[in-house]
Amino acid sequence: MTALSIQPPFPIITDIDGQPLEDGYIWIGTAGLNPIGNPISVYWDAALSVPAALPVRTRGGYPMRSGTPARLYVDSDYSLLVQNKNGSTVYSALTATERLSGVVVEVDATDVAFLQAGTGAVARTAQAKMRDVVSVKDFGAVGDGVTNDTTAIWNAIISLRANPVSILDTIGGSTITAYSSGIVEFPPGIYKVSPDALKIYQDVGLTLKGSGSRRTNNAVRASTTLLISGTSSGFGIQAYRNGGRGLTIEDMDICYETSLFTGSVLDILDSPGLTCNRVFLGTYGLTGGTRIQAAASCLRSTYDEFMTFNNCVFDGAVDGWWSDDTRTELGNTFGGSNTTFNECVFYDFTGSQVRHDGNRTRYGVAFNSCAFNPISVNCVRSVNLANVEGLRIDMNHFVPSTTYKASTEWLKASNCTGSIVNCTFDDLSKGGTVDGMLVMSGNRVFGTDGFTVTGGVVTGRSNEFSQGTNGWTFSPTYALSFDVGPDLFKVGVTRSYDVPADSANLAGRINYDSASDASGSKFRNTSQRVQVQNVDGKSFSVSSTPYTVSILDTGRTVLATGGANQTFTLPTPTPGTTLSFSKLSSVDLTINCAGGTNFYGQNSSALTSAKLTGSAMGGLVLEAYATVGWVVKSQVNSWTYT
Numbered sequence: 319m320t321a322l323s324i325q326p327p328f329p330i331i332t333d334i335d336g337q338p339l340e341d342g343y344i345w346i347g348t349a350g351l352n353p354i355g356n357p358i359s360v361y362w363d364a365a366l367s368v369p370a371a372l373p374v375r376t377r378g379g380y381p382m383r384s385g386t387p388a389r390l391y392v393d394s395d396y397s398l399l400v401q402n403k404n405g406s407t408v409y410s411a412l413t414a415t416e417r418l419s420g421v422v423v424e425v426d427a428t429d430v431a432f433l434q435a436g437t438g439a440v441a442r443t444a445q446a447k448m449r450d451v452v453s454v455k456d457f458g459a460v461g462d463g464v465t466n467d468t469t470a471i472w473n474a475i476i477s478l479r480a481n482p483v484s485i486l487d488t489i490g491g492s493t494i495t496a497y498s499s500g501i502v503e504f505p506p507g508i509y510k511v512s513p514d515a516l517k518i519y520q521d522v523g524l525t526l527k528g529s530g531s532r533r534t535n536n537a538v539r540a541s542t543t544l545l546i547s548g549t550s551s552g553f554g555i556q557a558y559r560n561g562g563r564g565l566t567i568e569d570m571d572i573c574y575e576t577s578l579f580t581g582s583v584l585d586i587l588d589s590p591g592l593t594c595n596r597v598f599l600g601t602y603g604l605t606g607g608t609r610i611q612a613a614a615s616c617l618r619s620t621y622d623e624f625m626t627f628n629n630c631v632f633d634g635a636v637d638g639w640w641s642d643d644t645r646t647e648l649g650n651t652f653g654g655s656n657t658t659f660n661e662c663v664f665y666d667f668t669g670s671q672v673r674h675d676g677n678r679t680r681y682g683v684a685f686n687s688c689a690f691n692p693i694s695v696n697c698v699r700s701v702n703l704a705n706v707e708g709l710r711i712d713m714n715h716f717v718p719s720t721t722y723k724a725s726t727e728w729l730k731a732s733n734c735t736g737s738i739v740n741c742t743f744d745d746l747s748k749g750g751t752v753d754g755m756l757v758m759s760g761n762r763v764f765g766t767d768g769f770t771v772t773g774g775v776v777t778g779r780s781n782e783f784s785q786g787t788n789g790w791t792f793s794p795t796y797a798l799s800f801d802v803g804p805d806l807f808k809v810g811v812t813r814s815y816d817v818p819a820d821s822a823n824l825a826g827r828i829n830y831d832s833a834s835d836a837s838g839s840k841f842r843n844t845s846q847r848v849q850v851q852n853v854d855g856k857s858f859s860v861s862s863t864p865y866t867v868s869i870l871d872t873g874r875t876v877l878a879t880g881g882a883n884q885t886f887t888l889p890t891p892t893p894g895t896t897l898s899f900s901k902l903s904s905v906d907l908t909i910n911c912a913g914g915t916n917f918y919g920q921n922s923s924a925l926t927s928a929k930l931t932g933s934a935m936g937g938l939v940l941e942a943y944a945t946v947g948w949v950v951k952s953q954v955n956s957w958t959y960t
Contacts, residue, residue: 330379338379461507513550528570582618601634615640641674653678676704709736785810891942
């Protein structure tokens with residue numbers, strides 16, 4: 319049916335003088351013909367059951383039915399003529415496509431067909447087309463930042479429910495009715511909602527889609543903001559168990575308004591499949607004075623799987639992502655798996671920007687090209703993870719503002735397996751503390767200290783350390799096996815590699831490159847369980863005398879090629895180092911220990927000099943014995959020890 323609407327709240331019909339048409343006449347007839355003499359059936363109701371007599375009279379600019387403004391309905395295209403009481407034409411159109419200012423012709427959505435281009439397309443009504451995606455404003459949401467829109471949003475969600483099915487909401491849980499869902503749109507606006515109200519537990523595959531988030535721009539509001547307003551330690555939005563699976567949130571801010579909210583902005587409990595695209599989670603404030611950290615977290619998750627965050631921002635809470643493994647769900651002990659953050663930003667938190675305490679193991683956590691950037695509040699750590707299997711931290715940037723930073727260290731990964739690669743750990747904080755089965759390569763550290771390794775099997779190389787106390791520190795609290803280097807150390811670093819104390823838990827190898835070590839104190843090793851060897855293993859010629867050998871040449875071979883007798887002095891031994899010598903000239907070669915050190919392995923504990931005389935060619939391989947001397951590992955020809 320086609321509806322002709324020329325009554326409140328639509329514009330009124332005006333007379334020739336511009337005044338509301340009084341005692342006028344409305345004629346409706348066959349399309350293309352003069353309606354006077356060619357009338358068609360006209361009705362007062364959409365069901366076409368109450369006929370209207372022609373012509374329809376007007377009063378105050380509106381068609382009147384028994385003294386009351388009303389709407390006219392026809393069931394086909396039409397022509398239209400409007401006259402004033404004197405019979406003068408106010409408006410005339412042979413088809414409904416012609417319009418007159420002041421007269422609104424409205425077509426009912428149930429009669430307009432949309433036809434998609436392409437073979438096999440089927441025409442559908444506008445009403446059916448619009449039901450594919452609903453807007454919260456279709457259900458009365460105001461979006462003015464004042465009105466509470468919770469009910470309207472819920473009604474929009476409920477309107478999409480289809481294909482009801484009984485499912486078990488979790489292992490050992492309850493049987494519920496779950497529905498297939500769709501897309502709920504949020505036009506530009508600020509939509510206030512009550513905390514603990516938006517609990518998604520029956521609507522599978524629901525998408526909440528806004529018109530744009532603020533992203534990393536704290537100078538302006540988002541186009542769409544969902545504003546949690548009220549007192550609660552619970553949640554802003556929660557996806558709960560299987561009935562909340564597949565929740566997607568896009569292009570909006572989800573914020574809490576005041577410090578009265580101390581819960582989690584987004585809470586995922588035993589509900590797989592969350593996806594957030596271009597979403598801001600956290601504080602409502604824009605400036606440093608209003609960006610509060612009262613909420614427990616921006617994101618809290620327990621028993622979650624397959625969460626994905628793309629281009630999202632987390633800002634303003636105690637913790638950013640709180641992987642909470644302390645909650646109990648029917649005795650289940652599953653921790654969570656397959657969570658990925660792509661190109662996300664973490665700003666101000668008083669606890670950790672990312673946290674998993676590790677009572678239960680998580681599987682598969684990835685941070686790809688993310689930024690961890692305290693702006694106006696010190697966090698304790700940026701990444702604080704324990705017991706994660708399949709951790710991947712790749713191409714992330716850990717960076718302070720002018721003075722704000724991670725007060726303890728940028729990163730802590732405890733009992734984790736995976737890789738920490740291609741990241742930048744910037745100024746004011748320590749790089750981090752790690753243990754587990756980890757690969758750490760291609761990182762740049764420009765902070766107060768580098769990496770401390772406390773256990774597990776750790777490998778890494780091609781890292782650049784620009785400043786700080788140590789590049790690598792190896793201080794095991796349980797069995798540690800490591801294979802690291804070569805790495806680059808700049809002049810701002812005090813010590814490149816540091817094994818500060820021997821331990822039965824130690825086993826390691828440092829692949830050293832003295833040409834890449836510009837640190838002030840070079841390496842320190844106190845353990846015979848750790849080997850330090852130059853990666854080049856090169857041989858180099860020395861023809862001068864006397865010559866003092868450097869401990870930095872560990873793993874290399876010194877070629878004695880002098881034309882006259884030569885004397886070499888060994889450095890003070892460092893555990894894990896080796897030095898090799900080859901006599902290639904027909905002169906005497908004497909190798910002396912540094913003061914207070916000795917040769918071992920030649921039937922005496924107090925030998926300090928080794929000599930090969932005359933034309934005899936030969937070689938000597940020495941291995942450091944703690945700091946007290948050198949063990950003769952092998953020799954070629956008859957060396958004399960005194």
